[in-house]
Amino acid sequence: MPYITLESHLPGITGLLEYAKEPAQPIRNLTQFLLRGPSTLSEADRELIATVVSHNNQCTFCTTAHTAAADLLAGEAETAQKVKENIETAPVTEKMKALLTIAKLTAQNGRNVTTEAVDRAKAAGATDIEIHDTVLIAALFCYYNRYVDGLATALPADAGYYNVLAERLVNHGYTRLPQGYDHLKK
Template identity: 70%
Template sequence: MPHIAVEEHLPGITGLLEFRKDTAQPIRELTQILLRGTSTLTEGERELIATVVSNGNNCKFCTAAHTAAADLFLGESETAGMVKTDIAAAPVSEKMKTLLTIADSVRESGKLVTTTHIEKAKAEGATDLEIHDTVLIAALFCLYNRYVDGLGTALPADPGYFDVLAERLINNGYMRLPQGYDHLKK
């Protein structure tokens, strides 16, 4: 049960973002820029970063949501599953492995990102912008994970919710739906 009164039909982050729309707006905008904006990293790769961080933080809601979104973007479910258990063995590029490793380090502490991490990423072709955005996505998802878990948000009763949420994230991005979320009430 959530620690504060949020709309019951909006589990996880959505209920919190609806609770306080004024604070939600800037983080929604930042998320939209980082995960859906112009980038040399694909949307699927950026969702993998969110997945690795959320999984490492044991945030069940965010892990399920971003795994489902990554799966849809990638058109398969093996990769997201693998990055959660063994980045080194995952079927992603060597560059992506280095970026996911950086993201996982940021999750623990930004101070764990070393010059060696950065040199390896650059040696695999990562640009300064890709490294920057990886660190910022990782930091942003630490915020989201702590927000979701710190307020004790509920998981949806139906696991199929995450497939619907992933479709919404792919089709509408991270901004609030113009019509709101009342249509999700049962």
């Protein structure tokens, strides 16, 4: 049960962002820019970064939501699962293995990112902006994970919610729906 009063039809981060709309707006804008804005990393790759960080932080809501979004963007459900199990054997490029490793290290502690990890990413073809964005996305999702779990937000009653959420994230992005979320009330 959440520690503060949240709309019961809005589990996870959505309920928190609706609870405090004013501070939520810049958070939504940054997330939209980083995960859906112009980048040499695909949207699926950026969702994998969110997935790895959330999984490493043991945030069930965020891990499940971003796994579903990564799966939808990739058109398959194997890669995100394999990345959560073992980055080194996952079916992603060497560059993504290196970037996902940087994301995981960032999630543990920013100081865990080493010169060797960055050099590995660069040797695999990662640009400075890709390394920067990986760390920034990882840091942002550490914030989200702690926000969601620190206020004990609810998990959805129906696991199908994650597929609906993934559709929204893929097709609408991270901005607030213009009509709000009352349509999700049962």
